[in-house]
Amino acid sequence: MKADKVLDAKGLACPMPIVKTRKAIKEIEAGQILEVQTTDKGAKSDLTAWAKSTGHELLDSNEEKDVFTFWIKKG
Amino acid sequence: MSERKTTNIILFSGDYDKAMAAYIIANGAAAYDHDVTIFHTFWGLNALRKEEMVPVKKGFMEKMFGGMMPRGADKLGLSNMNFMGMGPKMIKGVMKKHNAMPLPDLIDMAREQDIKLVACTMTMDLLGLHKDELLEEIEYAGVAAYLADAENGNVNLFI
Numbered sequence: 001m002k003a004d005k006v007l008d009a010k011g012l013a014c015p016m017p018i019v020k021t022r023k024a025i026k027e028i029e030a031g032q033i034l035e036v037q038t039t040d041k042g043a044k045s046d047l048t049a050w051a052k053s054t055g056h057e058l059l060d061s062n063e064e065k066d067v068f069t070f071w072i073k074k075g
Numbered sequence: 076m077s078e079r080k081t082t083n084i085i086l087f088s089g090d091y092d093k094a095m096a097a098y099i100i101a102n103g104a105a106a107y108d109h110d111v112t113i114f115h116t117f118w119g120l121n122a123l124r125k126e127e128m129v130p131v132k133k134g135f136m137e138k139m140f141g142g143m144m145p146r147g148a149d150k151l152g153l154s155n156m157n158f159m160g161m162g163p164k165m166i167k168g169v170m171k172k173h174n175a176m177p178l179p180d181l182i183d184m185a186r187e188q189d190i191k192l193v194a195c196t197m198t199m200d201l202l203g204l205h206k207d208e209l210l211e212e213i214e215y216a217g218v219a220a221y222l223a224d225a226e227n228g229n230v231n232l233f234i
Binding site for chain 1: 099100102103105106107108173174175176184188
């Protein structure tokens with residue numbers, strides 16, 4: 001999936017993935033897509049809940065070699 | 076202004092691990108676009124103490140308290156397995172390995188995210204803590220200010 005911005009949050013522990021995701025999403029326009037890469041095992045639940053609560057849309061996610069990738073469309 | 080959700084945390088404990096939990100939740104809540112307040116009371120005030128010794132005029136009891144209480148976030152002990160200060164050293168090593176943010180960094184992050192840090196003035200008096208001994212740019216208030224934040228709060232925690 002094509003992203004307008006990529007955030008490398010690999011290696012960061014809670015709560016940094018969502019703190020960084022929020023910062024990154026502020027830097028893009030509504031409708032644009034942010035790609036977030038993390039290694040935090042809680043990230044899937046965290047980012048799903050976060051996107052839902054803050055009005056963004058989690059388009060897709062993927063897990064490969066302990067790296068989770070999420071594509072979030074800014075609401 | 077839109078009706079933003081709020082998270083209000085009372086940090087009563089001066090334990091490193093509990094303060095860390097409070098600040099992780101606070102930083103997460105700020106990332107959730109909540110307006111966040113941490114109200115520091117009793118031992119929780121120690122997390123806001125400056126590391127360096129600040130010369131202030133104190134009475135005997137105030138001096139005793141001041142000397143016995145940890146000076147700042149990095150000096151707090153663990154609620155469990157403190158082992159005379161060995162525990163915090165061990166856990167900080169493990170935290171580094173797992174890239175978890177140390178408490179002083181979590182406090183810096185909280186300030187960066189505009190989390191309101193409030194010191195309870197009544198318990199400051201009880202413990203003999205002066206404003207000069209606490210971090211700059213925090214707020215000072217009592218129970219009414221806390222309740223004003225909390226009564227419409229979405230998340231209210233006592234730690």
